[in-house]
Amino acid sequence: MERVFELTVNGERCAVTCEPDTTLLHVLRHELDLKGTRFGCGSGQCGACFVLIDGHPVSSCDTPMWAAEGKPVVTVEGLAEGAALHPLQQAILREQAAQCGYCISGILISAAALLARDPHPDERAVVAALDRNLCRCGVHQRVVRAVVRAAEAGR
Amino acid sequence: MTGRRRDLPAGVVANPRLSRWVSIAPDGTVRVRVGKVELGQGILTALAQLAADELDIDLAQIRMEPASTDEGPDEGLTAGSRSIEDSGAALRQICAEVRALLLAEAVTSWGLDPATVTVRGGVVGDASGRRIGYAELAVDLDRDADGSARPKADAGLRLAGTSVQRLDLPDKIAGRPRFIQDLMLEGQLYGRVLRPPSPAATLAEAGTAAAAELPGTVSVVRDGSFLGVVALDEEAAERAVAALRETAHWRERDTLPDEDDLPGYLRAAPADTFTVDESGLGRTDQIVQTMTAGYSRPFLAHASMAPSCGVARWHRDEVEVWSHSQGIYRLRWAISQALGLDEKNVTVRHVQGAGAYGHNGADDAAFDAVLLARSVPGRPVHVRWSRADELTWAPIGPAMAAELQAGLDAGGKVVTWSHEVWSQGHFSRPGYAGSPGLLAAAHLERPIEAPPAADPPPSAGGGTARGAIPLYTFPERRIRAHRVLSAPLRSSALRGLGSFLNVFAIESFMDELALAAGQDPLDYRLAQLADPRAQDVLLAAAELGRWGAESAGGRGIGFARYKGRGAYCAVVAEVEAVHEVRVRRLAIAVDAGRVVNPDGVRNQIEGGAVQATSWTLKERVRFDRRHVTSADWESYPILRFGEVPEVEVEILSRPGEPSVGAGEAAQGPTAAAIGNAVAAALGLRVRDLPLTTERILSALGE
Numbered sequence A: 001m002e003r004v005f006e007l008t009v010n011g012e013r014c015a016v017t018c019e020p021d022t023t024l025l026h027v028l029r030h031e032l033d034l035k036g037t038r039f040g041c042g043s044g045q046c047g048a049c050f051v052l053i054d055g056h057p058v059s060s061c062d063t064p065m066w067a068a069e070g071k072p073v074v075t076v077e078g079l080a081e082g083a084a085l086h087p088l089q090q091a092i093l094r095e096q097a098a099q100c101g102y103c104i105s106g107i108l109i110s111a112a113a114l115l116a117r118d119p120h121p122d123e124r125a126v127v128a129a130l131d132r133n134l135c136r137c138g139v140h141q142r143v144v145r146a147v148v149r150a151a152e153a154g155r
Numbered sequence B: 001m002t003g004r005r006r007d008l009p010a011g012v013v014a015n016p017r018l019s020r021w022v023s024i025a026p027d028g029t030v031r032v033r034v035g036k037v038e039l040g041q042g043i044l045t046a047l048a049q050l051a052a053d054e055l056d057i058d059l060a061q062i063r064m065e066p067a068s069t070d071e072g073p074d075e076g077l078t079a080g081s082r083s084i085e086d087s088g089a090a091l092r093q094i095c096a097e098v099r100a101l102l103l104a105e106a107v108t109s110w111g112l113d114p115a116t117v118t119v120r121g122g123v124v125g126d127a128s129g130r131r132i133g134y135a136e137l138a139v140d141l142d143r144d145a146d147g148s149a150r151p152k153a154d155a156g157l158r159l160a161g162t163s164v165q166r167l168d169l170p171d172k173i174a175g176r177p178r179f180i181q182d183l184m185l186e187g188q189l190y191g192r193v194l195r196p197p198s199p200a201a202t203l204a205e206a207g208t209a210a211a212a213e214l215p216g217t218v219s220v221v222r223d224g225s226f227l228g229v230v231a232l233d234e235e236a237a238e239r240a241v242a243a244l245r246e247t248a249h250w251r252e253r254d255t256l257p258d259e260d261d262l263p264g265y266l267r268a269a270p271a272d273t274f275t276v277d278e279s280g281l282g283r284t285d286q287i288v289q290t291m292t293a294g295y296s297r298p299f300l301a302h303a304s305m306a307p308s309c310g311v312a313r314w315h316r317d318e319v320e321v322w323s324h325s326q327g328i329y330r331l332r333w334a335i336s337q338a339l340g341l342d343e344k345n346v347t348v349r350h351v352q353g354a355g356a357y358g359h360n361g362a363d364d365a366a367f368d369a370v371l372l373a374r375s376v377p378g379r380p381v382h383v384r385w386s387r388a389d390e391l392t393w394a395p396i397g398p399a400m401a402a403e404l405q406a407g408l409d410a411g412g413k414v415v416t417w418s419h420e421v422w423s424q425g426h427f428s429r430p431g432y433a434g435s436p437g438l439l440a441a442a443h444l445e446r447p448i449e450a451p452p453a454a455d456p457p458p459s460a461g462g463g464t465a466r467g468a469i470p471l472y473t474f475p476e477r478r479i480r481a482h483r484v485l486s487a488p489l490r491s492s493a494l495r496g497l498g499s500f501l502n503v504f505a506i507e508s509f510m511d512e513l514a515l516a517a518g519q520d521p522l523d524y525r526l527a528q529l530a531d532p533r534a535q536d537v538l539l540a541a542a543e544l545g546r547w548g549a550e551s552a553g554g555r556g557i558g559f560a561r562y563k564g565r566g567a568y569c570a571v572v573a574e575v576e577a578v579h580e581v582r583v584r585r586l587a588i589a590v591d592a593g594r595v596v597n598p599d600g601v602r603n604q605i606e607g608g609a610v611q612a613t614s615w616t617l618k619e620r621v622r623f624d625r626r627h628v629t630s631a632d633w634e635s636y637p638i639l640r641f642g643e644v645p646e647v648e649v650e651i652l653s654r655p656g657e658p659s660v661g662a663g664e665a666a667q668g669p670t671a672a673a674i675g676n677a678v679a680a681a682l683g684l685r686v687r688d689l690p691l692t693t694e695r696i697l698s699a700l701g702e
């Protein structure tokens, strides 16, 4: 049965009408027109659709709205502060750590969660934090470098 | 045609009209249209650098427009690492002529001094201090290039050769809608296709009522074995397609080969056999030893991060299509051919998708959208495949087998070399073998059967035989290829085509021969190479990869010149092989001629090497005799962050040599270097890819 769900997305409260098992990804992309969160697999296996829920990176493609209800959600669009890009976004640009860029939204989310928890991770910690994100273009090494450097810049 | 016209770049001869390539907006922005498309490889940025240099404007003044069949030049496919070579030369010529026209106008109509006239940032000026912006100069670009101006000498280039940042990345890292998956046109509906459960399945019956009655369903389309739905949103489309799946009954057949004996399948199948190279006569009387070995690779998936997607809108007998195709003109032809439309009534516009590494499902998804949108005239229909459809229905890179034989003299040198290769075809893009080559076309009530995959012609680098001619100075060589004349699994172009296996085979075999001769694999290669550029990349990779130093596991080397005339690439791999193979480090040297964007080339080589590592260690399309069974990321695993090697790339600078693409150069050499490193670590040769623990154990048992 459709009903109204409230949640906070990128700091703004919003209400959407949908089925309880409608996915958070669908709501973000279609109801809220936030296209930065990408669809890759629909089954929690690739990380393209990651968002922060309560600060944790979660796959939005298999998170039903009943589970996201009332929670604070941050998407890639919510990482920047106004016109100022998140240090991770700046670092990805600086290192040119993308090719097609389809995986990057989810990677930024995983990395942002890591830095919030551990502001100065070493390379090993970065690799571990990104292990649920897939990238087919092979920019892994640049991404890891970018995350480590973003953390260093924040020192 | 005048004499000057004749030596213009081919892309200019085919599309001489200047206005097709370039137009100048009133605010001075220069809109540049090329026929090549962005696949994540950074081509539009590199081309923008060239255009900005020729026009003497800043990069920020350029807008690279996406390719479209209704404007812009037709430059064929974006494939085969030829974009920078072909499109680069054409665009430079066009821009040089446009600049000359603008300058001439400034002199004749504005009276600038021809002796001191210069341009900077799109502003023409002379010694008197007068200044006129490009936008103010009334030059009609609706005329043909005639060769009256020439591109600048290299010394005059400012941006070419520098690592400017990619123009498309700021949008992508900010999460802005940039991909076709994000497209949202006015009045857009959403489509889904219910694909058959197996490659040879046909639809016996389907009840469409249940799907049609669901809230949100707009239409249900059935045409032969093609089944699909159109709905108000993606969720409704998913529900409707699930309802269709419940009611559909299929007739299925076992048509697939034995996945555990792909070389056996390939070698037994009827094939088109051709000679690739037959040259020289070796002194067979000097042969003291003959060696033979066989190598193979499985079917490989593109496994792009985004499933394929297409959008279409009908208006009477005209159809507009949005696609991430690598060949929008071919796609236009194929759609018109499949539906009996006039080609000029079909428009195809390119919109970026996720990374493409060959002929994936882009064209097929576009055609799905065309078929579904026909049921809702005037409304755009957006079709996105599922992950499972992407992994099981997009064309795949064909399985291959090769058998190599060499006769060696007393010093261990090769006297006679033979290489035989078997493969399904590597080319079934729209238009191949005169066929539309669109997946759904074969499922329609009046099906257009897809012929088995062909190969690109040798002039385009071939497919099965790509990379099969070694660069070594062997006195006698016999190289033959067998392209299998059936395709139970639909195969087509995947990054590097046949060169991935051919180079893996050649370079693995070279190591086996070096070992037999008791020589160092690097020295063994160098002694049989005459091309100094080849020697240089090998030496550079050896140094970067600390060749000869102690290693905890093993080191291996691999080398090739892509297609025999593209980029030179040598790789030194360092691996550990304890419980499984882990590649620790790849040291890569590449010579791609003059480089337009060094960091772009580096990124392509790094990414190619990581992808090749993934193919080499892990990947294999899985199937039983009826179904493709690798349908998700668990059954089709790819290399993860924790498994990615450190990759170091050295670009050998060759400003005097023509630019060649680098996107495919690392594939074969990386596989060979890893295979050779594994052999060095384990003292055991694994000749069938992928190099999984299972394969290594079975090689141990032999």
Ligand code: FES
Binding pocket: A038, A039, A040, A041, A042, A043, A044, A045, A046, A047, A048, A049, A050, A059, A060, A061, A062
């Ligand atoms: S799309 Fe959600 S994890 Fe892949």
Ligand code: FES
Binding pocket: A098, A099, A100, A101, A102, A103, A104, A134, A135, A136, A137, A138, A139, B040, B305, B354, B355
């Ligand atoms: S940059 Fe293309 S998938 Fe990661």
